[in-house]
Amino acid sequence: MGQRVLMKGNEAIAEAAIRAGVQAYFGYPITPQNELIAYMSSHMPAQGRTFIQAESELAAINMVYGAAAAGVRAMTSSSGPGISLKQEGISFLVGAQLPAVIVNIMRGGPGLGNIASSQADYFQACKGGGHGDYHLVVYAPSTVQEAADLTVKAFEVADRYRNPVMILGDAVLGQMMEPVVMSEVTPNPPPKPWAVGGVRNGRKPNLINSLSLERGVVEEWNWIIKAKYDEIKKNELMVDRLHCEDADLILVAYGTTSRICREVLRQARAKGLKVGLIRPITLWPFPYEAIAQMARKTPEFLVVEMSLGQMIEDVQLALGGAAAVHFHGRPGGGIPDECDIMEIIDHVLVNKRAGKITTRGTVIDWKIS
Amino acid sequence: MAKGKIEIDIEMCKGCGLCLVACKFNVIKTARQGQVNKYGYRYTEVVHPDHCTGCGMCALMCPDSAITVWRSSSKI
């Protein structure tokens, strides 16, 4: 077991990637992930690996594309506006079936926004900000330790399925310092006979490409990608449940918001209220089944997000009207307050919806509209 | 005896005519009206092989790598 050290989230992700055997990092400064690129700028060359501060996030994702095409583990990191720039590159990575890890430390938006925390890039990450039929595997860590562990896992999953993977964090996670134990496992990337470059020694030339003008070919490629996604859904789903077995109301939250909800849960249980928490760890694949199952015993769900409500649509989809769904959200850098969440729980469970809720960002019986 | 020899792979030829401009010895000419390769191109063909010096200018201009050129090593 490795040494327990206090590390900033951004730096822990960087160190974990190095432990996972990342050979190339390409990035561009953007708050709140600058510590990640700074860490990489000194540690990667020190290990004899490639580091470039690219001219833009756009260039960076395309450098990742090149390095991945050459068969090495490659990554980039950014925040919302930069991830927007990377969307074309992400689609190309999927189309060419290239593994890569992309880190998004979310900030307030839309537009330039602010440098505070948010979860408003859920749609971008999970419903595809890029063009074409595709998905990223999306991990949502809630602690610095989890961020480190999931970064290592991200490289393995990316290589296993030849698909890019995203680590979706936020400014709070990126900036906070927590104790973390780094992985001591030696990285073992699989062989990549499909890669370009390197001495061929009789190997037939390889092609890294996502275009074909011949009839039916691109359709076929899409079916191949779909088959991969079916496998990923079967094998890679991760979800955490806390005190859901007897819950009268279940909170649904991920990342930093789930930590706030854990505290709310503790307070609620102390008051004798039966509250539970479902925390998706993979946002894609999304735990539709796990949530649907909870509806058999639990009639109330409260989704808490640092946004105007994005994951809630997937929760609504999972429940299919089988339970009531409520929402509390704080967009643009706002952070949900425990008191506000408790107020909603009291309103639903204790006051049985009598009276009005005045907290901004709350919707009782949320419906898509 | 010609100093040079060329062969035009008529299935690779698109009849662009750039070789015709390059050849100073009237070795080659566009095929007769109606003579086309399997892709429908009116290819260029060798008509005066005895004029060829093997200078290779035609092959230099050819965008389709359709021309092979030989040149004799004789000093004559």
Next chain:
Amino acid sequence: MSDIEMNKVAGRSPLWDHKPSPYCPGCGHGVVHRVICELIEEYNLDDNCVFMAPVGCSILAYTFLGLDVCQSAHGRTPAAATGIKRVRPETFVLAYQGDGDLASIGTAEIIHAANRGENITTIFVNNAVYGMTGGQMAPTTLPGQKATTCVDGRDAASGMGYPLRVCELLQNLDGATYLARTSVHTPANVIKTKQFIRKAFDVQLKRQGFSLVEVLTSCPVNWGMQPVEALDFVEQNMVPQYPLGEFKVDGACVTPKV
């Protein structure tokens, strides 16, 4: 008469599969591809080489070239090439780009790859128009030249911009080691093209930094000309606008002369 030995002096490279290219009759791409294949063969590079295909007509090079090929997003060829070369420094990386890829959407990427002195070789094919998409105006389109997005002719004064001279633009970058411009509209110029591309290859092989050769070529279909007519357009219209010659040799600026 005794048998006179005939030596083959020109022919199709083994790197070019025996099938016609998808390019139009008289398209300059074929000549440039041929020169590149000959040099790759001569230097024995094909066993450890990546051809970076851009978005543009030459995206289709993979259909007949027998090399590792990596196709990238529009304009991002220098970035993708950087990614490959940095992690595989022994691999010969040849980036091949057209007007749109290099001089329009990809200007940031080419400037910064040159500025960092990336040890890649870029071949920039300049035919003053966007070929693949049907003949739109390019940054390299000549004043007065008609294209589908400037049907009355390019008018710089009304905000359509001036012809972009890439070699001149990159000349001031300390990271650029070798820059040259040639054409393929006459046999002599084809020979010069091979000479300059050979020098660019040498720069990469000797790890001397960034090299780029710009090649003026014809696009007969989108210029609305016969292939032979198009050669005259290069001579009379393009060469005066885009002077031929070397712009940087061994990292030092030179005044271009052919």
